[in-house]
Amino acid sequence: MKISVVGTGYVGLVTGVSLSEIGHTVTCIDIDENKVNKMRQGKSPIYEPGLDEMMTKNIESNRLFFTTDHKQGFEGADVIYIAVGTPEKEDGSANLAFVEQVAKDIATNIKKDTIVVTKSTVPVGTNHKVKQIIHINLVNDVKVDIVSNPEFLKEGSAIEDSFHGDRIVVGSESAQAADIIEEINKPFGVTVYKTDIRSAEMIKYASNAFLATKISFINEISNICERVDANVEEVAEGMGMDKRIGSQFLKAGIGYGGSCFPKDTKALIQIAGNVDYEFELLKGVVNVNKKQQALLLNKLNERLPDLKGKRIALLGLAFKPNTDDMREAASIVVTENLIKAGAEIVAFDPIATENAKTLLSEKVNYAESAEEAIKGSDAALILTEWDEIKNVNREVFDTMNYPLVIDGRNCFKLEEMRERRVEYHSVGRPSINNDFKKIYA
Ligand SMILES: NC(=O)c1ccc[n+]([C@@H]2O[C@H](COP(=O)([O-])OP(=O)(O)OC[C@H]3O[C@@H](n4cnc5c(N)ncnc54)[C@H](O)[C@@H]3O)[C@@H](O)[C@H]2O)c1
Ligand SMILES: O=c1ccn([C@@H]2O[C@H](COP(=O)(O)OP(=O)(O)O[C@H]3O[C@H](CO)[C@@H](O)[C@H](O)[C@H]3O)[C@@H](O)[C@H]2O)c(=O)[nH]1
Incomplete structure (x- = not known):
């Protein structure tokens, strides 16, 4: 398959490199010229174990290309992945300006039927908005199918997670488009879970919110442990032996940080608020984390x-x-x-x-x-x-x-x-x- 990936941050670059590793021809597009120049020389602009080596190998095999030019990058692509940032706005909601810009760029440049896949973490309803933007701005008479394919990789083990993830979520209104995305990912050998677009978008936020909840929960327990002379590590180990609880993400510490949990928990509170639902539990999780820091x-x-x-x-x-x-x-x-x-x-x-x-x-x-x-x-x-x-x-x-x-x-x-x-x-x-x-x- 000929694939384009827009955005070469932690998600876009790892996605592009991994897809080229399993045999696809991939062009990665980024507006940042410095990044693109570096990547062309086989140097990753981010630190991620194993990424440089895999990148160099696939550049040398003529399966991996980089450009700043959207038109050139979309040329002949069967599938375009959107992997640009969705940072937090001042009110906590997700800033969709980068995603919307990419949707416009796709509409004005594609010349053949294309599947557009959103990897970026986006609020429920965004993929439908992307579809609308593309249809309004489409220049050529081509068919566009939309797929929500949220990403679950962790920084620091991103390559490992791509090849050994727990699931690949594929949300689409088109069974044919979903089948193609499943086929593209087949060499990873990871279970594909197909659903509708809105549920796929929600799975991403719900997963991150749940993991953040586990962390804030064990941090609260740790604060109590300190006051009653118990040891939170032994408590977490004993709890984690119950398969219904699981041993992961029960490490007490100074709270969660990073580019995802802080912004995605706040965005989900906003998503709920927009439909007049107060997500009380998640508000507590966010507050506990602030205290823990x-x-x-x-x-x-x-x-x-x-x-x-x-x-x-x-x-x-x-x-x-x-x-x-x-x-x-x-x-x-x-x-x-x-x-x-x-x-x-x-x-x-x-x-x-x-x-x-x-x-x-x-x-x-x-x-x-x-x-x-x-x-x-x-x-x-x-x-x-x-x-x-x-x-x-x-x-x-x-x-x-x-x-x-x-x-x-x-x-x-x-x-x-x-x-x-x-x-x-x-x-x-x-x-x-x-x-x-x-x-x-
Ligand atoms: N970082 C993670 O671990 C992780 C994991 C899962 C999901 N996500 C989600 O994936 C998305 C991307 O996250 P990230 O951490 O990779 O972002 P990032 O900020 O590291 O990278 C985004 C890249 O997109 C580029 N870009 C912006 N507008 C562009 C455009 N119009 N055309 C081409 N390139 C453009 C930027 O220059 C930048 O290099 C976010 O929605 C994030 O929530 C991130
Ligand atoms: O038991 C734990 C586990 C993690 N953390 C902290 O939580 C934060 C996030 O850690 P981690 O989840 O390992 O890293 P991320 O790269 O932020 O990955 C999360 O965010 C990504 C972006 O959405 C998702 O794709 C991943 O599935 C999700 O784990 C870090 O500050 C960790 O120190 C803890 O305090 N205790």
Whole structure:
């Protein structure tokens, strides 16, 4: 099949590269010239394990092309995937301007019957709007079928998820178009679930909202665990053994971030609000997450009420490990507050530093390693569970000005930290080395 993919972000590029890997001829289109130039040279503009290698291989096999020109990119395409961003607007609803622009570009450029597939996460009813926009602006006499095909990949394991996902959702009014999309995806060997367009659109939001709910739920449980001296990790493990609950997405921490959960939960609240339905549960999930992001700051504040001139090591800046994505990362809120309180920040992230520099205050200093950031600090805050942070040389805690470690991702075993000369606070687990705390006070 000849396929075009519009938008080469985390979703578009991974989709394009994966479809070329299973034998399709794919042209990826992006309006960002810098990105396109990079990709033509086989360099991915985003960090995603395994992506560069797969990209280079398929460029060399003449199955993968990049362009900034929509007309050229749509030439001869049987199927066009829309994978542009749908960021949050000020009121929490999804901004559909990029999707609508692509719909217009499709209408004015296609010269043959085409299936238009929406991969972007879009509110219920958007695919019908896309269909309308295309029909109003269509220049040539061609047939266009619309398919909703939401994406479920996770950043940091996007390639793995594309080839081993749990399901591929295909929503369409045309059984023939749905069959073609199923056929295109067959080599992935992933179960295809066919439904109507509106249900497909809703499956995406409902899935993200449910996962976000699991996270806020375990975070609330973790807050109670701290107050009753229970250990949230053992609680989550015991809960997860019940197959009806499942063990995934029960990791307590400093809340969810990233480009999807924060915006998609708010968008679903808006989608419900538009039909006069108050999604109370999801509003609670969002509020709990906001509170949870302040957890580290509260714990730090309890121990060091005056942060003026204090050197704080920030370990991990990306919203999760194995990505360079900083969108809605807890590090943004934490940094702003620390700077406001007069602290001196030395941050470390193995991959996201370049992106962080464009987002965080100029006052933030960056270290080349976790050890370098920790050395000489008055406290270390762990925000992302990168391997480089989990495997930090433990001896470095001895070089801190005061060995206060506040771990927002439960990176270290309590037994191990009990043996160290360190005051250690984590999430939903008992704090340790309080004797040491007395000595310092
Ligand atoms: N990031 C994820 O993990 C993920 C996973 C599942 C679904 N989604 C959804 O997929 C969509 C894309 O997300 P993303 O994170 O890949 O976005 P992104 O912001 O990383 O990338 C979007 C890309 O689209 C390009 N673009 C914008 N307008 C264009 C146009 N008219 N023509 C060509 N290119 C254009 C931008 O330059 C950018 O490179 C969103 O709706 C998101 O909610 C994201
Ligand atoms: O048990 C957990 C699991 C995750 N998180 C946090 O939740 C956020 C999101 O993590 P994750 O879901 O792994 O990453 P995303 O790349 O944002 O992927 C989510 O959002 C995508 C965009 O819609 C969907 O496609 C994916 O299915 C969905 O998992 C991160 O801040 C994690 O630290 C937790 O705090 N505890």
